[in-house]
Amino acid sequence: MVRITAFIKPHRLEPVKSAIAAVGVTGMSVGDVRGTGNSSEDSHFLRGQGVLALPIRARIEVVALDDQAEEILQAIRDSSYTGEHEDGKVFVERVEEAVRIRTNERGESAI
Numbered sequence: 001m002v003r004i005t006a007f008i009k010p011h012r013l014e015p016v017k018s019a020i021a022a023v024g025v026t027g028m029s030v031g032d033v034r035g036t037g038n039s040s041e042d043s044h045f046l047r048g049q050g051v052l053a054l055p056i057r058a059r060i061e062v063v064a065l066d067d068q069a070e071e072i073l074q075a076i077r078d079s080s081y082t083g084e085h086e087d088g089k090v091f092v093e094r095v096e097e098a099v100r101i102r103t104n105e106r107g108e109s110a111i
Helices: 010-023 064-082
Strands: 001-010 031-033 045-048 049-052 058-063 087-094
Touching: 001 010, 001 064, 010 031, 010 058, 010 064, 058 064, 058 087
Parallel strands: none
Antiparallel strands: 001 058, 001 087, 031 058, 045 049
């Protein structure tokens, strides 16, 4: 199993959610976060101190089977791509275990 975490521009959230659902994934978590990657964001000064701008991004997390990972990754990339600076990033991590609390199912059947 893998966890795919994507940080994208907020205005691309709906197309990305639709693309993930079209792959057959029914479970995902979505939230708003603030942050910046390795690009140089504009700083501004507040009371004489430099303050780094942290723009709002949408964070999407999906836990899926290994054989779905590449298709999900491609769906996220295709639907979030604008060709502009800071389109976002996607991270893929191994998941050792999953447990459905209600039924105590474990592993792939829990997702």
